[in-house]
Amino acid sequence: MPPPTAKKLGLVIDLDTCVGCHACAVACKEWNDGGDFGPLPDADPYGAHPDGVWFNRVHSYAVEQDTPGGKRELTVHFPRSCLHCETPACVTVCPTGASYKRAEDGIVLVDEDKCIGCQLCAWACPYGAREFSEERGTMQKCTLCVDRIYNETLDPADRQPACVAACPTRARHFGDLGNPESPISKLVAERDGYALMPEFGYQPVNRYLPPRPRRDGCEGAPMPPDEKLDRDQLPGVLRWLDRALSR
Amino acid sequence: MRPTFSIILFTVLSGIGYGLWFLAGLGLAAYWPVCRTPSPPSGAGIPLRFCGYPPGVLFALITGFVLVSAGLLSSVGHLGQPQRAWRALSQWRSSWLSREGVASIATYAPATALIAILSLSIWQWMHPLGAALAVGSVATVFCTGQIYASLKPIRAWHNAYTVAGYLLLGLYGGALVFWAMATLPWAGFAREHTACLAALIALAALCAVFKILYWRYIDRLPPADAGRATGLDAQGSVRSFEQPHTEENYLTREMGFVLARKHASKLRAITLLCAFVLPALLAAMVLLIPATWAVAWLALAFGLSGIFIERWLFFAEARHAVSGYYGR
Numbered sequence: 001m002p003p004p005t006a007k008k009l010g011l012v013i014d015l016d017t018c019v020g021c022h023a024c025a026v027a028c029k030e031w032n033d034g035g036d037f038g039p040l041p042d043a044d045p046y047g048a049h050p051d052g053v054w055f056n057r058v059h060s061y062a063v064e065q066d067t068p069g070g071k072r073e074l075t076v077h078f079p080r081s082c083l084h085c086e087t088p089a090c091v092t093v094c095p096t097g098a099s100y101k102r103a104e105d106g107i108v109l110v111d112e113d114k115c116i117g118c119q120l121c122a123w124a125c126p127y128g129a130r131e132f133s134e135e136r137g138t139m140q141k142c143t144l145c146v147d148r149i150y151n152e153t154l155d156p157a158d159r160q161p162a163c164v165a166a167c168p169t170r171a172r173h174f175g176d177l178g179n180p181e182s183p184i185s186k187l188v189a190e191r192d193g194y195a196l197m198p199e200f201g202y203q204p205v206n207r208y209l210p211p212r213p214r215r216d217g218c219e220g221a222p223m224p225p226d227e228k229l230d231r232d233q234l235p236g237v238l239r240w241l242d243r244a245l246s247r
Numbered sequence: 248m249r250p251t252f253s254i255i256l257f258t259v260l261s262g263i264g265y266g267l268w269f270l271a272g273l274g275l276a277a278y279w280p281v282c283r284t285p286s287p288p289s290g291a292g293i294p295l296r297f298c299g300y301p302p303g304v305l306f307a308l309i310t311g312f313v314l315v316s317a318g319l320l321s322s323v324g325h326l327g328q329p330q331r332a333w334r335a336l337s338q339w340r341s342s343w344l345s346r347e348g349v350a351s352i353a354t355y356a357p358a359t360a361l362i363a364i365l366s367l368s369i370w371q372w373m374h375p376l377g378a379a380l381a382v383g384s385v386a387t388v389f390c391t392g393q394i395y396a397s398l399k400p401i402r403a404w405h406n407a408y409t410v411a412g413y414l415l416l417g418l419y420g421g422a423l424v425f426w427a428m429a430t431l432p433w434a435g436f437a438r439e440h441t442a443c444l445a446a447l448i449a450l451a452a453l454c455a456v457f458k459i460l461y462w463r464y465i466d467r468l469p470p471a472d473a474g475r476a477t478g479l480d481a482q483g484s485v486r487s488f489e490q491p492h493t494e495e496n497y498l499t500r501e502m503g504f505v506l507a508r509k510h511a512s513k514l515r516a517i518t519l520l521c522a523f524v525l526p527a528l529l530a531a532m533v534l535l536i537p538a539t540w541a542v543a544w545l546a547l548a549f550g551l552s553g554i555f556i557e558r559w560l561f562f563a564e565a566r567h568a569v570s571g572y573y574g575r
Contacts, residue, residue, distance in 0.1 A: 001341070015479075025491070049494055057491035059572055061473055065483035078477055080491075080572060089399065095335035095345035114334055117327020120344055122501065123248070126400035126568035131497040137327030194478050197568065200399050208478060 001091055002103035008178035009105045009144055010084050010205035011164070012188055016212045018058075018171040020077030025056045027166030028081075028142075036147040037112065041135035053131040055142040056081040056163055063211075076211055079172070081163070082129035082142035083196060083204030084108050090121035090130060090141075099139070106178070106205060107144045115139050126200050149174075177205050248401065249504045250562040253325035258391060259420070259558050261318025261351070262413060263551075265384035266421020267311040268358060271304055272384060275361065275377025279304065280370070300373075303434030305365040307425060312358060314424075319351055343397050347390035354383030388417045400568035403465040404561075412461060412561070416554055419454050422447050423526060423550040430540035444530045451527035455519055458557065462515055465564065476571030487574030503575045507563030514560055522553025 032055060033040045042052030056079055063074040084101075088108050091099045098114035099121050101107070110121075110130075115138040122130040122139060130141045145161035148154060158165060164172040175184035187193070193207035231242050282298040323332045336352070338345040357379040364371065392410030399405050426447060428434055473487050474480030490499075507514060526546035533542055 022491075051494060051496065053497070054491075057496075059477075059487060059491055060489035061477060061479060062486045062488045063479050063483040064486070074482065076477075076479060076482075076485075078479075078572075092341040093344065093394075093397065095338050095342045095348065096331070097338050098334070114331070115328065116331045116334055118325065118335070118344065119327075119501070120342075120394070120398075122497075123398050123401065123567070128498045128502075128569035128572060132327065132501075134327075139327075194481075196478055197476065200568075210479075211482065 001087075002101055004086065005101075005103060005106040006178050007105045007176050008084070008086065008205045009107055009149070009175070010177045010207070011081070011144070011161070012173040012175075012177075012184045012193060012207045012209060013079055014171040014173070014191075014209040015076050015078060016171075016209060017169045018077045018079060018167075019169055020058055020060050020075075021168060022058050023166045023168055024079055024163035024172060025054055025058055027162040028056045029054055031145065031148065031162035032143065035143070035145070037109075037140070037143045039136075040140065041133065043134060052135070053133045053140045055129075055131075055140070057128075072214075074211060074214075079163075080128060081206075082108060082144075083127055083202075083206040084142075084144060086203035086205060087201065089124040089200075089202055093120045093124040095120070102146075105176075107146055108141070109143055109146065110139050110141055112136070112138050112140075126197055126202075127204070144174075177207065248562050248565045248567055249501050250507070250559045251325060253321045255555065255558045255562065257318045257322035257325070258413070259318070259551075259554055260314045260321065262388055262391065262417035263420030263424060263554070264311045264314030264316075264318060265354070265388045266417040266419070267307055267314065267424050268354070268421070269381050269384040269418060270421050270425050271307045271311065271361075272357070272377045272380030272382075274304065275300075275373050276375075276381060277377075279373070300365060300370070301435030303428055303431065305362065306431075306434065307428055308358060308362050308365065310424060310428065311421075312362065315351070315354075315358075343390055343393040347387060347394060350383065350387040350390050354380065354387050357383060385414065388413050401565050402468050402568075403565035406464065408457075408461045408464060412457065415450075415454050415457055416557065419450050420550065420554050422450060423547045426530070427540075427543045427547040430543045432540075441534060444534050448527045448530050448534075451523040451530075455523040458515075458519065458523075462511075468566075471566055471568050471571030473571055473574050476568065487572075490573065498569055499573055499575075502567035502569045503573055504563055505575065507560055508566075511560070511564060514556060518553055518557045518560060520553070521549050522557055523550075525549040525553075 029040060032038050040053050042050050044050050059078040059080060061076045061078055063076055065072050065074060084107055086106065088101060091101050091108060095118065096114050096116055098111045100109060100111065102109065117132065117137045117139065119132050119139065122132060130139050133140050148161060149159050151159060160174045164174045173184045173187060176182045177185055179185060188207045191209040193209045195204045195207060229242070231239055234242060279300050280298040323329045326332060335345055335348045339349045357376045361376050361380060364373070389410055392413035395404040396406070396409035426443070474485035477485060479485045526549050529542050529546040532538060
């Protein structure tokens with residue numbers, strides 16, 4: 001483990017604008033399958049039960065809220081990937097030193113040539129950031145596209161993680177969270193960005209921006225009640241139509 | 248958590264092996280050699296004093312060697328890249344798994360030295376080597392327990408019960424093996440049988456009470472939930488309605504094991520019966536009525552299978568914080 005790093009590269013994910021399209025997950029899988037830390041081989045890739053490592057997985061949650069106008073359900077799509085913690089347990093539990101945190105920018109990486117595949121780091125991570133590759137026999141995880149962000153053969157505009165570049169709603173932001181003046185640090189301050197499960201004390205670098213409060217006009221619009229229909233009162237044709245459509 | 252067979256085999260076999268080594272090491276450090284002054288034959292001058300080690304000690308050390316080695320090999324078999332296992336010895340400054348590896352290899356030194364000395368009947372350095380073996384065995388099992396106790400996301404493990412449980416059950420399993428070996432006719436452990444059996448019964452009772460307290464403790468832990476995991480609990484009550492993928496993945500297989508919690512009460516009762524109650528009853532029976540060697544071996548068979556179920560439950564019942572994201 002390096003001493004605390006000044007530069008803390010990480011992601012900020014806007015749960016307000018994420019539409020759950022999985023483009024980030026797909027772009028990540030595609031880049032990292034061919035990147036420096038790849039491949040990301042799958043078992044049974046074209047079969048009935050494909051199975052393999054994804055660095056990024058997008059969950060979908062319904063959040064039920066009590067509002068003055070009644071109950072309301074909010075849909076929140078939630079991309080989950082490595083948070084590049086400041087004090088990552090996955091690094092300290094590693095018996096081989098394959099799991100490490102970079103001193104220069106705080107990125108947490110796995111040295112695939114040293115990893116013995118004991119999977120203890122996956123157990124130590126409360127965020128599910130690490131997955132074991134049955135095909136490679138080693139642990140794999142988000143690299144924050146370290147092979148893109150410093151890649152001088154790429155156009156400067158492309159020197160950002162593949163997930164950030166792919167996001168169609170700009171719900172993903174990349175930058176230095178150690179510098180309070182950086183644009184993404186300001187974004188976090190402005191939108192009250194939060195860290196996931198801080199109670200574990202691993203000090204995640206990535207931040208999530210909570211969904212914005214809904215505008216007043218929509219606030220508490222009650223869900224339409226179920227309408228009742230007495231089929232027996234209908235004329236024959238409509239009764240048949242209702243029965244046919246109810247199937 | 249998914250109860251992986253190789254890890255259960257590792258913790259059970261090596262735990263019992265170190266328990267056996269601990270008992271043998273303690274005996275060699277503090278009790279043996281047993282010296283006897285037989286009454287001199289009539290007419291003889293000076294009474295001769297015989298000191299000796301029962302042959303069973305050597306057998307216990309070798310059995311411990313086999314159990315520990317089988318357990319450690321099983322743990323290597325769990326690895327994705329077993330040929331790189333030697334690398335696991337490098338990070339002893341931060342990793343309990345690495346410390347466990349270093350301690351286990353260090354403990355082989357007094358164990359192999361004692362096996363060599365006893366088989367060659369040299370009988371030197373027995374007390375310090377026995378003490379080193381006992382200390383090394385405790386240190387290794389302590390590290391094994393710490394591997395699991397240090398994992399904060401698994402609250403059923405991140406507590407004081409884990410290390411104590413590994414030490415207690417390793418000692419208990421070792422004691423069961425010791426008892427079974429003491430019944431072998433040529434082992435030469437016959438004396439103090441009563442006190443040893445009483446200690447074994449007390450240890451079984453202690454382990455049973457300990458496990459009941461542990462289960463009461465983990466039953467009170469709150470389940471992982473999606474609201475805490477996502478931090479969206481500040482917004483309202485959170486329910487997962489769609490998983491990231493239609494297929495199961497590594498995380499759901501490794502950390503979303505539900506079966507054991509569903510049948511927890513039955514499996515716990517089987518554990519208590521097999522691991523502790525039946526062996527203790529058999530030991531009590533031997534105390535009251537003379538019995539054959541088969542009773543001790545039956546107790547060992549029950550005890551071993553019970554400890555296996557106990558360890559299976561230790562893994563299978565534990566919840567990981569990640570399961571909150573998946574709403575399980």
